[in-house]
Amino acid sequence: MSDHTTLQNPVADVSHGMAAILPFLYIAWADGLLTPTQVEQIRARMAAMDWLTAQDKATLNGWLDPSNPPDATTYYRWVRTIKQAARHIPNAAHKSLAELGCEMAMLAGVSSESYSTPEAQQALAEIEDVLGIAGREAVRELVEERPEPSGDGLPPDVTLAVPHPDRAVLQAWLDGRMQPLRERVRTLLRDPAFAYPDPQMPKEDYREVVLGWLKLLAEQGLGALAYPEYVGGEDDIEQFIAAFETIAYHDLSLAIKFGVQFGLFGGSINQLGTERHRRQYLPEVATVELPGCFAMTEKRHGSNVRDLQTTATFDAETEEFVIHTPTVHDHKEWIGNAAKHGRMATVFAQLVIGEQSHGVHALLVPLRNEAGETLPGIRIEDSGTKLGLNGIDNGQIWFDRVRIPRENLLDRFAQVRPDGTYSSPIPSSSKRFFTMLGTLVGGRIAVASAGLSAAKSALTIAVRYGVKRRQFGPKGGPEVAIMDYLSHQRRLLPLVATCYGLNVALHDLAARFQDTPAGADVRAIE
Known part of the structure; x- marks a missing residue:
């Protein structure tokens, strides 16, 4: 590339192949690091580009040498050329790297047919994928011209319109047919009696706090939900699973204590014992008089x-x-x-x-x-x-x-x-053995549901942080929420979708288990 930049056309003295690749070189060396895999894959893709001359390929291979990166003068010459070329390209700030490369090649004098083909655009898009960045954001940061920001960093005339789903409708759908019970448990857990203890509390004291919480839940009848009506229960394992799942949003030690006392210990008496055992033990199990x-x-x-x-x-x-x-x-x-x-x-x-x-x-x-x-x-x-x-x-x-x-x-x-x-x-x-274990399958559904609650809690923190945390952005403009970066979205949003899917699946599984007659084959549920 010549040191001279033509006023009317900044890439007039650049080959069209070099002009197409220039935006990628800028991004590739923006952080001063190219991994060996990136170098190998970019070189392989450029080798297949028949619009690059032998001289172009030799020059580009030299600029892609991690042991001999371009000096600062060369790098900033690229930056200046791209910025000046962008002024000749309509809507340049909204293009991807591949689109910008095609436009710069055409600006260098090649016909639009050569770089508007799907094959050419796909070849450049593959290099963009290799670099692993949000190309449009990178282009916007480089070429968009913005006024200086106001004192708070946000343009005063911009109002962000963020769509909000109807929270009550979404909550009701997520809660399903157990919504009244779930809301009851949530209300209990919001009570000051369930305030989180000091994280530095000794484990001996923490154990007593959790035991106290467990007794408060038992006083509300939650411990007996899955037990027969003749011992004061609801005979409803689905309600028990829903309560267990909801408690797991609060404190996992409490959820496990709840599950051990009422689900495993009490549940084994209920499912493996007879009416004599249930009448003798379950009333005291449900109130934690018998831990x-x-x-x-x-x-x-x-x-x-x-x-x-x-x-x-x-x-x-x-x-x-x-x-x-x-x-x-x-x-x-x-x-x-x-x-x-x-x-x-x-x-x-x-x-x-x-x-x-x-x-x-x-x-x-x-x-x-x-x-x-x-x-x-x-x-x-x-x-x-x-x-x-x-x-x-x-x-x-x-x-x-x-x-x-x-x-x-x-x-x-x-x-x-x-x-x-x-x-x-x-x-x-063998059948007796598996029949005995099959009676405990409700506990497996409960643990999976509680695990999902914990995952939802962690994911909620991550998503809220991603929406509120702002970092970097176009020069002169507001900083960008990190959730707007494609890399952040790809990490978190599939997990959000997975949570919704698992929520539906586990609630359906609990309902099917509740509706299964006593003594029926539960292998499909297992």
Whole structure:
């Protein structure tokens, strides 16, 4: 390129091929960095451009050498040439890099047919994609001429019209048929009693705050939503899932505590026990008078339920089950409510009668007395501080030949008579095993729904920040909201759409589960 810039036509002494590529060179070196992949891909695309002469390609390849970038004089000559050329191009500030390159090539003297073809424009657009920038914004920043901004940085005569959906209509649609309950829970959580504690609060104090919150929710009847009406519940798992999902917008420790107490511990009694168990235990579970645990996971086998090692051996002489942890490594691990508050646990153990094992069954095992003291044969250790959810008192549990009454077997699907005779309405042990686990599928829907609530909360923060945070912009003009940058939109807006889709899917899943008759096949829902 000549040092001389023609007044009437700034690219008159530039080849049309070089003129087309000039905007891309400006962007490529704007931050002083070209990655090896970018260099390789740009060179490959330029090699296929038959409108570039051999001399053009040699010059451009030299300017694309990361080890020998163009000097400041050359770079600012490009800037000056592009700005001057833009004055000859209608609406230059609103064009993409590819469009600007085509216009500059035509300004350099080539016929419009050569650069208006889809192939030529696509070739230049591919280079724009390689650079990974919002080309129109970059062009506007470079060539648009604006007056100096007012003192606050915003043009005084500009009013931004932002469309707003009807919030109430959108909220009602998102809430679905559980809207009254969701609004009730939201109202409760807005009460000052649920104010967030100091983030630096010790975990011991935080656990007590979460327990207090749980009792407040129980006082409102939320703990019994999924339980039978004859124990004061609503017999509605969909309502329970909706409450759990809504609580997760507030505090995830509270959501998990709610799920452990009423969903896992109480839910196991409700789903795996009989009416006798429900009447005896669920009223106190629903009010948190009987805090409990769900002791399934073990250290060596995780949630591989079939291979759990804890045993429940029946003693026909005393009509008791003996609960035992066979080795120090087979303890129950990460059990919520265990370290401090739990007084009873639903323990999953291998049921052994005589020499025969009947597979994993669930039994109710007391852990502490009413004073909170650990009972004989029970050893519990605190899992300590975690990366999150420190309002939950996770713990580890060992059993040393702990005896419980025969009646503590949750025997909806399998019974043991006083003489040790085992019976089940489901002859196949495999089918019985999966039937037992299938009754707990509501908890999986609840956890997925709460996870979506947490994702929505995080995404809301990110989107609001993107809309309000302003950075960079055309010279003399207002700064641009970072949400206006294509790169920001591509990261966040697909996630917003995903949240809407998952919201509909999970609510439909909860409704289908609620409408499924008791004892029906739930494999499709699983």
